[in-house]
Amino acid sequence: MTSAPPASPHFVIVGGGTAGWMSACLLARQLGPACRYTLVESSDIGIIGVGEGSTPYLRDFFRQLGLEERDWMPACHATYKAGIRFPGWSTHPGYESYVHPFFNEADRPLGQAFIQQANQRRCGEDVDANPADFFLAAELARQRRAPHYVHPAQHPATDYAYHFDSGLLGSFLKRHAQEQLGLQHCVDTVAAVERHAESGDITALRLQSSGQRLEGDFFIDCSGFRGLLINETLGEPFIPWGDRLFNDRAIAIPTPLEPDRDIASETTSTALGHGWAWQIPLTHRHGNGYVYSSQFISDDAAEAALRAHLGPAAEGASARRLKMRVGRVARHWRHNCVAIGLSQGFIEPLEATALMLIQFSVQHLIEALQTGGDDPATLRERYNAEINRMFDGVCDYVQTHYLLNTREDTEYWRANRAMKPGSDRLAELLASWDAGADFDAALGRHEAALMYQRPSWYCLLAGMGRFPANAPGHRAAPSQAMALSGLQARAALMDQARKHFLPHREALRRLATSA
Numbered sequence: 001m002t003s004a005p006p007a008s009p010h011f012v013i014v015g016g017g018t019a020g021w022m023s024a025c026l027l028a029r030q031l032g033p034a035c036r037y038t039l040v041e042s043s044d045i046g047i048i049g050v051g052e053g054s055t056p057y058l059r060d061f062f063r064q065l066g067l068e069e070r071d072w073m074p075a076c077h078a079t080y081k082a083g084i085r086f087p088g089w090s091t092h093p094g095y096e097s098y099v100h101p102f103f104n105e106a107d108r109p110l111g112q113a114f115i116q117q118a119n120q121r122r123c124g125e126d127v128d129a130n131p132a133d134f135f136l137a138a139e140l141a142r143q144r145r146a147p148h149y150v151h152p153a154q155h156p157a158t159d160y161a162y163h164f165d166s167g168l169l170g171s172f173l174k175r176h177a178q179e180q181l182g183l184q185h186c187v188d189t190v191a192a193v194e195r196h197a198e199s200g201d202i203t204a205l206r207l208q209s210s211g212q213r214l215e216g217d218f219f220i221d222c223s224g225f226r227g228l229l230i231n232e233t234l235g236e237p238f239i240p241w242g243d244r245l246f247n248d249r250a251i252a253i254p255t256p257l258e259p260d261r262d263i264a265s266e267t268t269s270t271a272l273g274h275g276w277a278w279q280i281p282l283t284h285r286h287g288n289g290y291v292y293s294s295q296f297i298s299d300d301a302a303e304a305a306l307r308a309h310l311g312p313a314a315e316g317a318s319a320r321r322l323k324m325r326v327g328r329v330a331r332h333w334r335h336n337c338v339a340i341g342l343s344q345g346f347i348e349p350l351e352a353t354a355l356m357l358i359q360f361s362v363q364h365l366i367e368a369l370q371t372g373g374d375d376p377a378t379l380r381e382r383y384n385a386e387i388n389r390m391f392d393g394v395c396d397y398v399q400t401h402y403l404l405n406t407r408e409d410t411e412y413w414r415a416n417r418a419m420k421p422g423s424d425r426l427a428e429l430l431a432s433w434d435a436g437a438d439f440d441a442a443l444g445r446h447e448a449a450l451m452y453q454r455p456s457w458y459c460l461l462a463g464m465g466r467f468p469a470n471a472p473g474h475r476a477a478p479s480q481a482m483a484l485s486g487l488q489a490r491a492a493l494m495d496q497a498r499k500h501f502l503p504h505r506e507a508l509r510r511l512a513t514s515a
């Protein structure tokens with residue numbers, strides 16, 4: 001976009017994966033019928049077809065579309081997600097299964113006690129500081145309850161996320177975009193891309209089967225890892241992050257739910273020999289997969305390891321093998337084209353952040369287009385800096401899981417621990433934590449750059465049991481007598497969970513019958 005965008009542009013979205021449909025829905029909903037929207041997807045090039053866990057921000061996405069949970073969750077076999085459990089990443093006694101809960105208003109008193117005790121423990125005091133004992137969401141997940149008050153109006157706000165069948169979510173959004181938002185849909189493969197001779201802007205796409213020339217004013221590249229427009233056409237370099245995130249492969253194998261147990265309300269991400277295995281509970285099956293590094297294990301050995309981990313449930317189930325391009329482009333917005341989804345970058349799915357980054361990328365684009373004002377180059381520069389900040393912030397947090405691991409069983413885990421932090425910011429945070437310095441002050445210094453806020457950092461560092469012995473404290477530690485034991489904290493949470501939250505399957509049944 002060398003010149004200012006037209007007032008009512010024609011948006012052409014390339015790609016019908018989750019990124020394409022999420023982008024189409026948000027653009028059409030927020031910019032309205034003054035603009036035109038066309039989505040092109042190829043029937044010859046498939047979608048990635050995984051990506052079944054979200055962060056709490058997905059709730060805003062559906063709110064923005066004016067959709068209630070009952071409108072979409074049953075259609076996508078969706079379940080509630082209270083957080084993520086990470087068994088096997090740390091070997092510190094008492095910290096073998098770290099929990100990253102989603103936070104609730106009701107967490108305030110116990111959450112503050114947890115942070116205070118984590119700081120005491122950093123300074124050598126023998127107090128309980130495992131987030132699994134102090135956060136409501138962790139208890140709800142333990143009891144397999146939906147993280148959703150039975151009577152929400154009578155309680156403070158809760159935060160939670162979802163699990164869903166990614167193919168069904170794509171189909172749902174496709175229907176919604178076509179039926180409710182008036183989007184035009186075209187099934188064909190883009191064979192060539194035309195650009196303006198002087199400005200370099202993209203002017204049209206040539207479609208393979210129909211031979212059609214599809215003109216547009218603004219192009220959204222949702223073509224997946226290939227980056228058809230951003231990389232192949234505009235030549236934007238991709239910055240690989242293999243130096244900080246080793247995993248570049250995944251294998252997915254679905255398994256049935258356990259019939260005699262309630263449905264779990266958390267993602268489980270279990271460390272295996274050369275990566276980690278996810279388990280995502282849906283209403284009709286489990287999604288499972290192994291995310292690993294091809295430097296350390298072959299695809300066949302990884303599949304065998306995943307099958308061994310899943311046991312008899314995986315017998316006869318077919319496996320899908322996937323390659324992952326981990327890193328990001330240097331600039332997401334070039335000329336009149338913005339890359340969104342796997343084309344712009346991907347951080348391995350440990351914290352299930354990809355859809356969140358898609359959502360933020362589209363939202364920021366809409367705001368930039370609506371605000372306008374500045375010259376196009378400034379608009380693009382600001383946008384690119386902001387999206388890079390988000391990717392880099394997520395990368396810091398995800399890499400920290402690997403840096404903190406204490407496993408000794410394979411070279412993979414030792415090499416992960418020996419990696420250099422991907423940013424000076426992360427190096428400083430870890431140094432501050434280990435030194436027993438004022439960690440809140442360190443977080444405060446980097447607040448503008450961080451994607452995860454204070455409780456998440458404390459949960460990760462304390463939850464993995466990162467408490468260096470004899471660390472000098474930055475202030476006198478409070479008396480041990482004031483400390484709350486994990487058992488005391490949990491007793492209060494257990495009671496709340498039983499009183500105010502439904503068993504997960506029952507909550508989902510009620511939702512489905514209200515649809």
Ligand SMILES: Cc1cc2nc3c(=O)[nH]c(=O)nc-3n(C[C@H](O)[C@H](O)[C@H](O)COP(=O)(O)OP(=O)(O)OC[C@H]3O[C@@H](n4cnc5c(N)ncnc54)[C@H](O)[C@@H]3O)c2cc1C
Nearest residue numbers: 015016017019042048051053190223224341342349354355
């Ligand atoms: C192992 C794994 C696990 C993941 N887990 C999670 C998770 O838990 N949570 C999460 O948020 N995310 C997760 N993700 C990421 C998530 O799957 C993706 O971000 C999401 O599916 C979006 O993909 P996409 O739409 O960008 O690309 P794709 O799904 O690959 O879609 C690409 C589209 O582009 C089209 N296309 C390509 N070339 C052309 C052409 N020449 N002409 C026309 N059309 C074309 C294709 O037809 C297709 O429709 C995971 C990813 C992986 C690899």
